[in-house]
Amino acid sequence: MKISRMFRHLLRPDWLVQRVFTRGHLKGIGDAIAACEKLHRGELRFVVEGPLPLSALWRDTSSRARAVELFSQQRVWDTEENSGILIYVQLVDRKVEILADRGIAARVPQAEWDAICRAMEASFHRGEWRQGALQAVTRAGELLARHFPAGEANPNELPDQPLVL
Numbered sequence: 550m551k552i553s554r555m556f557r558h559l560l561r562p563d564w565l566v567q568r569v570f571t572r573g574h575l576k577g578i579g580d581a582i583a584a585c586e587k588l589h590r591g592e593l594r595f596v597v598e599g600p601l602p603l604s605a606l607w608r609d610t611s612s613r614a615r616a617v618e619l620f621s622q623q624r625v626w627d628t629e630e631n632s633g634i635l636i637y638v639q640l641v642d643r644k645v646e647i648l649a650d651r652g653i654a655a656r657v658p659q660a661e662w663d664a665i666c667r668a669m670e671a672s673f674h675r676g677e678w679r680q681g682a683l684q685a686v687t688r689a690g691e692l693l694a695r696h697f698p699a700g701e702a703n704p705n706e707l708p709d710q711p712l713v714l
Contacts, residue, residue, distance in 0.1 A: 575713070634653065
């Protein structure tokens, strides 16, 4: 356990997320997800987290491991075509992780998702939170449309609005 990381998380207020991602930003991200999901059979889930829970800090949970936990908790793996994508933003650690379910991971290499993560992190570093998130949703939607184009049956299996923890 890294003490400096623990203090960074413990000293950040819970309202940090609302300061960075306003209600308007979150609505815009949700609307972008809903629009892009009309073009493919994939399902996007966008999760933003401020300070980590004490239990995760105590275990020194990495951003990637936390994303895996949330991937399971949010049931992103539970889509009919195994086409769920989790975009996880850890604000305090300034990390972004994208996890793809096995149906997509078999078609899109992790390097593609990592490139989207690094572009988001670069936008966030410049203070362009909304723009970085919207560009990531757009790029993820393009990859999904290429590999999982929309069909006649295209149910919305996951919530479109971002989840704030």
